[in-house]
Amino acid sequence: MTLHPFTPFVLVGGVAALAFLLPPPVGPVALYGGVLIAALAAGMGGAAVAAGLVLLPLWGFLLLLHGILPGGDGYPAAVAQGARLGAVATASIMLLRGFKPSRFLDAASSRGWSLSAAYLIVSTLQAAPRLRARAASILEAQRARGLRAGGSPWARVRALVPLSLPLVLATLTEVDDRAMALEIRGFRSPGVTRTPLDPPPTTGRDRSLRWGTLILVLAASVWRFG
């Protein structure tokens, strides 16, 4: 069963809080283990692998700076920090893979949340891949016109101007059209509320997960600072 769109955010927030509240190095390592098991159980082993690949260089630097080089905090601190990063990154990538912008927008509007805030997140998530594709096509077009995108660092910095300028100017020029489209649809008209067609339900499972996370974080805070 699919979770309510807000529940994964509560879970990731809880993992981030627990990563820094649980006593190192055992606490963060156990938390990372728990997140990995949850990823496998949810059929999201790929998220764990993706997070591991992103973090691989950082884990190397942690061992180097805190273990091998003098003056570091030692191997236990490096392992604890590596496990914290692993737990939070894996949970975040799991969240992203299950994130459905339209469901999030429906959930936000059914709760009476500011539509502007939800719109900002959702429209950004839709704009980001579009602009990335545009950046890639500008890069190809400028290369075809003879732009050298390699060589010395200075040459590469200079190459940024013909690459970034078309991207930025075209995007800012389009803002006009988008603003007009929002205005025509009465996006900010006073007294107009949006009715979601299919608002995601909050199930008992959602409530248990949210309350369970909150209780765990509170317990860890009391245990740590109490």
Next chain:
Amino acid sequence: MSPRLLALIPSAVAINLAMGFLVNQLGLPLYVDTIGTVLASALAGPATGIITGLVSQFVRSLYEGFIWFPFALVQAVIALLAAVAARQRGFRSLPISIAWGAVVGLGAGAVSAVISYVVFRGVTATGVTAVTTLLTGAGLSRPAAVTAASIATDLADKMLVLALAGVALRSLPGRVAARYPWAARAIGR
């Protein structure tokens, strides 16, 4: 929030993310992923810049993990300083933009160093951490190495970011620039 700002902010955030992609493709050891935040501040003021910065960090966290979300504070500092630069006509020429880039870089680097040291024990993005490792190997204490690495990389990065933002603002068609309250002053018109 007006429809114009609702349309500008996602575009500025997407510019931040797309610039990160271009810089990766060029193999530059910099980020250049705050240009959208700087443009939003210079066009529509600090509040728009701060929202752009926070949304950027949130969306980047969705893609790369919420471990980097504490750096949202750096985005806010960049937005505020870019707005000050815009009020002082800091984008009117290339040398002035670069000078303001140094100011923004120092501010962002200082905040970034504190977050890197306190939250991440000095291990953050690969490029900065490589510099930290080199400086630690050369005998600097950990706090000194983290601070020097953060400020050095942010200084170079923000000088380039404000230089590029200045070029973009000065090249903006008059019709588009006229729609934003801060744009004309930012470029000294």
